[in-house]
Amino acid sequence: MKTLFVVAFTATWLVDPVHHFKLSREYEVFSDHESVFLRNEKQEVEYRIKYTWDSIPVMHLPVTIKFKPGDQGLVMELDSLFFDDPPAPPGEPGKPFDGLWDYEVVESFFLNSATRNYLEVELCPHGQHLVLRLSGGDCLEKELPLPYKVDINWGTWNGTAIIPWSYFPPGVDKMNSYAIHGSGIGRIYEALYPIPPKEIEEGQGPNFHRLEYFRDFSLNSIMGNDWTQPPSDLWS
Numbered sequence: 001m002k003t004l005f006v007v008a009f010t011a012t013w014l015v016d017p018v019h020h021f022k023l024s025r026e027y028e029v030f031s032d033h034e035s036v037f038l039r040n041e042k043q044e045v046e047y048r049i050k051y052t053w054d055s056i057p058v059m060h061l062p063v064t065i066k067f068k069p070g071d072q073g074l075v076m077e078l079d080s081l082f083f084d085d086p087p088a089p090p091g092e093p094g095k096p097f098d099g100l101w102d103y104e105v106v107e108s109f110f111l112n113s114a115t116r117n118y119l120e121v122e123l124c125p126h127g128q129h130l131v132l133r134l135s136g137g138d139c140l141e142k143e144l145p146l147p148y149k150v151d152i153n154w155g156t157w158n159g160t161a162i163i164p165w166s167y168f169p170p171g172v173d174k175m176n177s178y179a180i181h182g183s184g185i186g187r188i189y190e191a192l193y194p195i196p197p198k199e200i201e202e203g204q205g206p207n208f209h210r211l212e213y214f215r216d217f218s219l220n221s222i223m224g225n226d227w228t229q230p231p232s233d234l235w236s
């Protein structure tokens with residue numbers, strides 16, 4: 001049964017490579033994870049998290065993340081089902097909370113694949129957040145402040161954060177995003193760009209710092225071609 005499932009899924013993976021087809025001038029689809037909405041020369045990009053970290057299709061409405069142009073930084077908007085599991089972290093809403101990855105959380109990572117410097121942004125439905133600067137696998141700085149607002153209603157939640165430009169390492173060219181909820185053996189780790197089934201080794205668990213699975217991402221595709229990333233004191 002297990003073998004059959006793996007074979008079936010591998011076949012789906014093969015016939016569904018990353019493709020790029022144009023539906024109209026206003027709306028483009030780059031892959032089954034991603035759609036891009038053009039707004040003049042600036043645009044917003046929307047991603048849907050449709051797999052678990054190990055490429056099993058997610059059986060609920062996917063988490064969506066939109067990136068939009070902002071003056072002070074990149075606007076990140078997310079919509080998700082609210083699982084309310086685990087319960088809220090014991091920290092003040094609106095403040096950083098270390099260890100947020102152990103709670104219900106949606107995360108985006110922005111990477112310079114040459115320097116391996118990256119920014120990790122974690123957002124919680126209960127209002128806490130966690131922003132880290134990392135290099136390779138090492139944490140350089142954590143708990144950076146973040147303008148972040150969140151609403152919970154009727155089994156769903158949505159949040160908006162403005163990620164200051166200075167937080168991004170220079171030359172961001174890759175991204176991955178994740179969502180986690182549930183407790184104990186029911187804990188579910190979801191990834192925008194999961195690890196392909198045939199590359200999963202026995203006994204392997206979720207690890208969101210596998211930078212080789214990140215995929216192309218361009219701030220200019222959101223901000224416009226004339227835009228240049230402001231220099232950052234944090235990364236110099």
Ligand SMILES: *[C@@H]1O[C@H](CO)[C@@H](O)[C@H](O)[C@H]1NC(C)=O
Pocket residue numbers: 077149150151158159160
């Ligand atoms: C959540 O979504 C609603 C409806 O689109 C919107 O009015 C509200 O501003 C959003 N809240 C946040 C914090 O983004």
